[in-house]
Amino acid sequence: MIEVEGLTKTYGEKVAVQDLSFVARTGRVTGLLGPNGAGKSTTMRMILGLHRATSGSAxxxxRAFVDSPAPMTAVGAMLDAHAVHPGRTARNYLDALAATHHLPARRVDEVLELTGMTEPSRRRVGTFSLGMVQRLGIAAALLGSPHTLVLDEPVNGLDPDGVHWVRELVRSLAAAGTTVLLSSHLMSEMAQTADDVVVLGRGRLVAAGAIADVVAAATASSVRVRLATESPAEPLTAAVTAAGGTTSATGDALVVTGLDSEQIGHLAARTGSVLAELTPQSASLEDAFFELTKDSIEYTTGGTTS
Amino acid sequence: MTTTDTGPTARLDLTGLLRSELIKARGLRSIQWLLALIVALPIVISVLTVTTSDAAAGTHEELTALALSTVSGTNWIPLLLVLMLGTIVATAEYERGAVQMTFTVAPRRTAVVLAKAILVGVTSLVATFLPAVVAYLLAAALLGGDDPATLGDPDVLRVITGTALYAASAGVIAMCFGFLTRSSIGAVTATIGFLYAVPALLQAIPVEAVGWFARTIPGPASTPLELPGHPEGDLTFTTALIAIVLWTAAALLLTCAVVRRRDV
Structure with a gap:
């Protein structure tokens, strides 16, 4: 279990993480979700003691990870898979890590096999493709058979097979009792992997909880209503408002939230409005994510927002 | 998936970190090359010097001085290579940020610095001592003579041991600057600056205490360790040795303090 309490990190004037609290529970996959610059990596670095928290605890x-007598068995981490000297072989890299904790050489063989890296293990890391580097990073994280896994963007650079493999791997490890914390900026990826999500925006907690609850809370379902050209909008919008819904105009259509399409149909019949279109819209996960973090995107593209 | 139980036997300690550093050092070609040159060059140079000199067989003292000069006259060559070795052992960690994994598996970073210091110190000591002995003995054998030079002659073991001790200290100090600057070129520059430029500048100050302090800095303090005889105005062998050990320890303390505090 990872317990983050009031964690704050400032770099000079810039606040990277502010008063962040969440729990990643044992036997579950917890996703740390947020746009670039939201503080996901900084949070992971503070959990691992690589960055000192300005205040708060993880x-x-x-106990604090740095106080562990056998850190590799406590937490396996992959923060930046590329953080390996390019002149080493994969085997040399893993052998050196295993030696720190007196792990047997056959454990290195096991993780190489598990990640499909046995064959290229005698090659230098500098010659590896992005996917191979990522697999080596995961092999290193698994080396100590850790109780907790911390993976920063683990599926970055992997092909669809690799993405599926990582997903199955973390699910099976969690099922076996491992605490898994992984980050992503893709909500759809999280939806297929994580049990719980912690959504960050500009270093602050935006939402946290079981993934279905967070998505449901962020996606008020809406109905798109288009009236026939001769039919005025006013009677229907008044009726919708009276019934507790809200309307907003987009182009020649209305978007109604708070009521379902059947209720709107009844209201239209009662007010004599002629419907040209009545379409229930289910918000996608990406919409939910965008909805949650829209006020906290650090770098927005210029011009019109979509 | 078969899983080897890593639970009860897995532990983090200095022995494990030392083995890890040894594996890391062996895994880099640059380090293998440097080590090969540190061992081979003094021997090659010594043989070349003696075979190309047309010194006729002289007295025992002349033969000893000549054989020893092949070591003491060229000791700066392995020394420069040792500085690079010490530097790379530290700065290889900052190649693409590899240090973050090192400090994730060993979050008490002091132990990593110490393991590297032991590796650099012992390697530098052995890799400069043994080749110097071989170089001296080869030179003595090639020079021949009725009464050839031997290892037991006055000053010989002191000069060879002193040279190796200074190399070990300089290697560790270079490693410290590698951690402090996180850049190979920065570390070599800082090390040479500290060992030689700083004492030269300090000695220009006409205050006796400052001059004495400057002579304790390992660069000038190495003179009584590395040269035959005892030049006027230098520290004694023992004082120089203590000075070098203290400066090395101070560099290590500073490095541990900085590395522990710094965000990775």
Missing amino acids: LVDG
Whole structure:
């Protein structure tokens, strides 16, 4: 279990993470979700003691990670898969990591096999493709058979097979009792992997909880209504408002939230409005994510917002 | 998936970190090359010097001085290579940010710095001592003579040991600057600056205490360790040795303090 409590990190004037609290529970996959610059990596670095928190605490299984007598068995981490000297072979890299904790050489063989890296393990890391580097990073994270896994953007650079493999791997590890914390800026990826999500925006907690609840809360379902040209909008919008819904105009159509299409149909019949279109719209996960973080995107593209 | 149980036997300690650093060092070609040159060059140079000199067989003292000069006259060559070795052991960690994994598996970073220091210190000591002995003995054998030079002659073991001790200290100090600057070129520059430029500048100040302090800095303090005889105005062998050990320890303390505090 990872318990983050009031975690704050400032770099000079810039606040990277502010008063962040969440729990990643044992046996579950917790997704740290947010746009670039939201503080996901900084949070992971503070959990691992690589960056000192300005204030607050992060505990792994009840104690600060840096106090663990065998850190590799407590937490396996992959922050930046490219953080390997390009002149080493994969085997040399893993052997050196295993030696720190007196892990047997056959454990290195196991993780190489598990990640499909046995064959290229004698090659230098500098010659690896992005996907191979990522697999090596995951192999290194698994080396100590850790109780907790912390993976920063683990599916970056992997092909669809690889993405599926990572997903199955973390699901099976969580099922076996591992605490898994992984980050992504893709809501759709999280939806297929994570049990719980912690949504960050500009270093602050935006939402947290079981993924279905967070998505449901962020996606008020809406209905698109277009009236025949001769039919005025006013009677229907008044009726919708009276019934507790809200309307907004988009082009020649209305978007109604708070009521379902059947209720709107009844209202239209009662007010004599002629419907040309009545379409229920289910918001996608990406919409939910955008909805949650729209006020906290650090770098927005210039011009019109979509 | 078969899983080897890594639970009860897995632990983080200095022995494990030392083995890890040894594996890391062996895994880099630059380090293998440097080590090969540190070992081979003094021997090659010594043999070349003696075979190309047309010194006729002289007295025992002349033969000893000549054989020893092949070591003491060229000790700066392995020394420069040792500085690079020490630097790379530290700065290889900052190649593409590899250090973040090193400090994730060993979050008490002091132990990593110490393991590297032991690796650099012992490697530098052995890799400069043994080749110097071989170089001296080869030179002595090639020079021949009725009464050839031996290892037991006065000053010989002191000069060879002193040279190796200074190399070990300089290697560790270079490693410290590698951690402090996180850049190979920065570390080599800082090390040479500290060992030689700083004491030269300080000695220009006409205050006796400052001059004495400057002579304790390992660059000038190495003179009584590395040269035969005892030049006027230098520290004694023992004082120089203590000075070098203290400066090395100070560099290590500073490095540990900085590395522990710094965000990775």
